[in-house]
Amino acid sequence: MVSSKKQPKPLTISISKEAVTHVRSFASEAGKPDAHIRVSVKGGGCSGLTYSLDLVDEPMPDDKIINEHGMSIFVDKKSYVFLAGTQLEYSGGLNGKGFVFNNPNAKTSCGCGTSFSV
C-alpha cells in the first residue's frame, strides 16, 4: 500500500523574488551591490524578540547559509531556531510595511510587527 501522507517540507528560511529585488536596491544605494543579507533575532522589542536585517559581505563562522534567487542569506544558529520556516517578503505600495517576516514560530507579534514571541 502506498501512503498518501505528504512528507513535511524541511524547515528553512526563504526569501521572495520581490524581497531580493529590494535588498539589491538597498545594497546598491549603500555602495555594496554584491552584499548578502544577515537575518537574525535580537532580544528586545515589545514582544520579546526583534527581527534584524543587515547587509554583509561574508558569513560568520558556524552561520547557516541559504541561497535563493541569487542571494545568500546568513543566519546564526541561535537565531535559526526562532526563524526556521520563515518567509521573508516585501510588502510595497501605499499601505506597505517594507520587509515582512512571515514566521510560523511567532505566537504573538507587537502592533508594529517588528517583534514577536514564541
Place this chain on the structure above:
Amino acid sequence: MSLQKTISEIKNYSLKEYIALSESAGIIDFPTYGILKFFGSDSLDLLNRLSTNNLEDLQVNQGIQTVITSNKGKILDVLQIFRTENHLIAFTSLNNESKVMEHIEFFTFSEDVEVKKVTENKCMYKISGPKSQVLLGKLFTKLPSFISPFTVLEASINNNNFKIIRTDFMKQPAFVIMGNITSKKILDDSFTKTAESFDFQFVKPETIEAFRVSSGIPEFGKELTDKYNPLEGNLINSISFNKGCYVGQEVIARLDTYKKVQNTLCLIEFKSSEISKALPSNLYIEGKPFGVLTSLSKNPSNGSYYGLAYISKKSTDLFTLKNFQAELSSKETIQVSYIKPADPV
C-alpha cells in the same frame, strides 16, 4: 510564608533599631541582594532592550533602577544597575540572580555580553537613615560632603577598596558598601571603632520588614511578583515612557495610556493583632473581594499593625472609609483603620 510566623517575628522587633533607621542610621549586615557583573560592549544596550527604564545615557559611576518585565508586562525582577569603567554591576532581588541570568541569556544572540554571578565573592553592608552619610564619613575619609542618589564612589580602608553606592532603597538616604569578601573583617573592625563615637544600630530582618511595610515599600516575592505589572507595583519612577521598545513595553504603555491598571498598591493600618492566615490572602467586605493582603508587620514606634495590599480598581472608594471591618480568606475578621495608596518607590 505563614502570617503566624510573621506575627511571632515582628513581636521580636527592637524599638531602638527602628528609631535608628528613622532618626539616625541603621546597619544591615545580612544578605539582601544578589549581585551580577556584566562584561562586554553590548551589555547596556541589551539590558536597555529588556527592561523598563532608559539605560542608554547611563554614565560611568552612575546607577539607575529598572524593571525586567515579561512580554506580558509582568514583573520578573527589579534591578539596580551601576556603570563602572569596565563593567556593569546589577543588584537583583535576593536569591533571584540565577533566574535573571537565565532570562538575559535567553535573549542574548550575537551580542558581546558575558554575565557572572558574584554574590558569594562580595561582602555588602547597607546603611539607611537620615544620618547615614554622617556615619559613612566616619568610616571612610576623603568622601565628598554630599553624595547624589545612584552615584558610585571608590573608597578604601587600609588599602582595602570598597564601592560606595547611594541607593535610597528605603525612601530615605541609604548607601551600599560593597567590597571583596576578604575585606569583610576590615569593615567589621571599622564599624566597631566608629561605634565609640556614633550611635548607630545593627538592625535585624524583622525591624527592616517593619520599617519597609509601614513605609509602603514593595518587596520582590511579596508585592513584586509575576502576577503584577510595574504600574501596579508603584514602580512608575523606574519606567521610561519615551525610550522606545523593550520587552513588555506595548502592554505597559497601553495600561498607562488607557488607564487600565487594575490594582493599586496600598498601605493598610489594622487594629487587629491576632491573625493566623497565610499570606497572600484575599480581602473581603461583606463577602465581596476587594484586594489581596501581601505583607503584614507591626510598627514598633506606635504599636500599629500595617499591611501592604493590592486593592482592585473598582474598590478605590474604600480610601475614604475609616474604621471598618474586613474579612480574610480564612473568614477571620480584621478591623481596618484606613487604606491609602502607597507612594511610588
